[in-house]
Amino acid sequence: MIQSVRVLVLNQTYEPINVCGARRAVRMMLLGKAETIEEDGFMVRSERLEFRLPAVIRLLRYVKIPRKAEVPFSKKNVFRRDEHACQYCGSGDHLTLDHILPLSKGGRTNWENVVCCCRRCNARKGNRLPGEAGLRLRRPARKPHYYPFEWMNPRQTVSPHMRWEKYLDPYSAS
Template identity: 35%
Template sequence: MKLHPVLVLDRTYTPVSIFSHKKAFILDLLNKCEVLQYYKSIKLSSPTMDYPAPLVIRIPVLLRHWQSPTPTRRAVFIRDNFTCAYCGKIVKDNNATIDHVLPKSRGGTWSWTNLVTCCNECNQKKGNRLPEEAGMPLLYKPKRPSSFQIALNRWRNKINREFLEALSLYGIIVDKKKLPEGSR
């Protein structure tokens, strides 16, 4: 069964995450959320009846801790859309590395603003230098994402038109150029 994204809002209607429609349906069955909008085109079927699939849900808690995710290797790749910060090449997991903009040997830290996705070739070329010293300017400035931004990037290959419309209702604008062809 194909998974469909569900926008998750906290009690203040702030976007905090994206769940699968299955997880959202279970939360609804357990009365752990309020469904604000359903998919028009997607139904969940049981042997006896069909149920509408949730599109937007609201959970009754305030999730402040989700605003500052920890910079893990995978989260940095997802934040950067698996794109090398120096050459712009899309990298696969096996060719992706994390680069410290300010090298560790010069006091660089493991932080969102000092870590970027990098291909092996660019990482070796840059070495233990600053981007300016290596003649390799950054294509984008690394910054701390919200958990919602990480979730949106993680789900980017499954975003459909109905989901984009729901996002816009809640004031979330998505750059359609960064989405796969089928979701535009």
């Protein structure tokens, strides 16, 4: 059960920087590296200890996060940039990558020409431009700006705790 509990990790400045498992969060607390800010409802008991699992922890030392780091181009990072959704229809099923300007027409494999796309839209588009296939991009394909919390897996960043919201709202990518 403890393996499935997710914990929001805040930097010393209360900036969200990660989501980790409860086991790792408890380890950081016991080693004096973090403190509990919000508790979960689950109680953990051992021979010597009894405490509630944390929902949010804060690191006791500031961790410098590189803000200017270049995000490497990869399939995984394109999915992250596009929030695991087809950039033509919004579906999250059977995702692949699509070259907006097909390679056969001089397109390149880079941030500005590759988007996340479902198989259905990719088959519909084929070797054509989106407009020729009756498709329209939901937003332009751009090289992303690096911010660690926004780059976590969306399945992890969906808040399982209402208590996370006050820490995430100022940093939401809108």
